[in-house]
Amino acid sequence: MTKTSDHFFIIRAFAALLILIACALVPIAHADVSSEEVPVSKIQKVYKIQIELDGVVISATLDDNPTVRDFIARLPLTLKLKDYASTEKIGFLPDKLTTQGAPSGSTPAVGDISYYAPWANLAIYYKDFAYSAELVKLGRVSSGIERLNFSGEKHATISLIHSN
Incomplete structure (x- = not known):
């Protein structure tokens, strides 16, 4: 592999990692929003x-x-x-x-x-x-x-x- 290919591979792997982390955090953020207290009234x-x-x-x-x-x-x-x-x-x-x-x-x-x-x-x-x-x-x-x-x-x- 060439240096450019290595660089491209690293960037794609990093992007995939960021997507995985974002997907893992979405349910947590959603749970925080839906668990807000509803006023007793x-x-x-x-x-x-x-x-x-x-x-x-x-x-x-x-x-x-x-x-x-x-x-x-x-x-x-x-x-x-x-x-x-x-x-x-x-x-x-x-x-x-x-x-x-x-x-x-x-x-x-x-x-x-x-x-x-x-x-x-x-x-x-x-x-x-x-x-x-x-x-x-x-x-x-x-x-x-x-x-x-x-x-x-x-x-x-x-x-x-x-x-x-």
């Missing part, structure tokens, strides 16, 4: 509840809004759940919940847990339904929706199991 609170029906459990996650916080403050709570319109199981709450800041209504889907303000009842949907005014979505069933396949009435005990 930006973290959405999540509530996990369980609904116990005759020894079986339905798990759900509730959103964070004034209606949910009012509902959570009343737990644990036992309600009689019964079928309504072959679409949902409903249970009447002892008192009305706040609807401060709630949207004017919602369109429930399978698994939605909602509060129907005019009747002060909790509704757990096992079928999709049309838009309903004054229906406030509280959250969603995460497991056990099939447990709502019953006829008649059942006592349901709703408990808070976790909040962050």
Whole structure:
């Protein structure tokens, strides 16, 4: 090899080494950026509840809004759940919940847990339904929706199991 070839080879090897070092550092720099603390005010609170029906459990996650916080403050709570319109199981709450800041209504889907303000009842949907005014979505069933396949009435005990 000539002196020029040696010089060219050294420069290419050095460039390759710099590229390797840069590639190794990129994930570290990215990790530092993504691990920045998120202000507490930006973290959405999540509530996990369980609904116990005759020894079986339905798990759900509730959103964070004034209606949910009012509902959570009343737990644990036992309600009689019964079928309504072959679409949902409903249970009447002892008192009305706040609807401060709630949207004017919602369109429930399978698994939605909602509060129907005019009747002060909790509704757990096992079928999709049309838009309903004054229906406030509280959250969603995460497991056990099939447990709502019953006829008649059942006592349901709703408990808070976790909040962050």
